[in-house]
Amino acid sequence: MIDSVLSQTRTVIGRFPFPHWASVLLNNPIRRALERPDSTIDKIGLDGHEHVLELGPGPGFFSVPLAGRLPRGHLDLFDIQPGMLDRARRNLERAGHRNVGYHVGEADVELPFPDGAFDVAFLAEVIGEVSDKTACLRSLARVIKPGGVLVFREAFPDPDRLSVAELRKLAEPNDFAFADAIEGRWGDVVRFRRNHYGIQTKDI
Numbered sequence: 001m002i003d004s005v006l007s008q009t010r011t012v013i014g015r016f017p018f019p020h021w022a023s024v025l026l027n028n029p030i031r032r033a034l035e036r037p038d039s040t041i042d043k044i045g046l047d048g049h050e051h052v053l054e055l056g057p058g059p060g061f062f063s064v065p066l067a068g069r070l071p072r073g074h075l076d077l078f079d080i081q082p083g084m085l086d087r088a089r090r091n092l093e094r095a096g097h098r099n100v101g102y103h104v105g106e107a108d109v110e111l112p113f114p115d116g117a118f119d120v121a122f123l124a125e126v127i128g129e130v131s132d133k134t135a136c137l138r139s140l141a142r143v144i145k146p147g148g149v150l151v152f153r154e155a156f157p158d159p160d161r162l163s164v165a166e167l168r169k170l171a172e173p174n175d176f177a178f179a180d181a182i183e184g185r186w187g188d189v190v191r192f193r194r195n196h197y198g199i200q201t202k203d204i
């Protein structure tokens with residue numbers, strides 16, 4: 001019921017992507033209290049040295065705690081909407097984070113990063129909005145190092161959220177091995193490991 005109301009609302013306020021002028025719906029104290037972004041970031045399993053790509057960060061709801069977990073690493077944000085990146089930048093700078101790069105572009109076109117540039121890629125409530133999901137996964141497989149980690153956060157009430165089975169169907173044919181799915185009250189954190197060439201591993 002709430003799902004269908006949200007779906008209708010999004011159809012009225014604008015089709016995909018989620019409009020940057022409505023970013024207050026993504027970054028507010030109520031969502032923070034319910035979704036606890038820190039606990040999602042904990043589940044990625046970072047040690048603080050990684051080079052991380054966050055695709056579709058929006059106004060930076062997860063990016064702020066993510067940047068805080070990378071004292072010796074680096075975070076790159078990539079979003080189709082400059083307005084979202086401006087908001088993310090403001091929020092990150094206000095929180096004192098300088099170890100962040102900002103990139104505008106489309107995730108279903110080739111990502112503008114070198115092969116194997118990242119240890120980790122993180123996507124929260126984004127993949128459902130990407131029109132060519134297979135092209136996006138193929139591009140992620142190129143920019144994540146062999147053995148690196150791909151993490152999806154898919155949560156209620158996002159009307160575009162994908163199930164664990166749908167994520168596996170997308171990721172596994174594109175050189176990722178399913179590692180685990182950590183279920184929470186509001187959604188799942190689903191982790192994949194980028195295959196070493198010819199080797200499929202499930203260990204994170």
Ligand SMILES: C[S@@+](CC[C@H](N)C(=O)[O-])C[C@H]1O[C@@H](n2cnc3c(N)ncnc32)[C@H](O)[C@@H]1O
Nearest residue numbers: 017018026056057058061079080106107124129
């Ligand atoms: C629903 S919002 C989620 C934002 C953030 N991850 C969060 O959970 O608060 C989806 C984000 O993905 C971005 N996005 C959608 N399609 C995209 C694409 N094809 N390439 C890059 N970013 C995209 C949107 O601009 C938006 O910032």
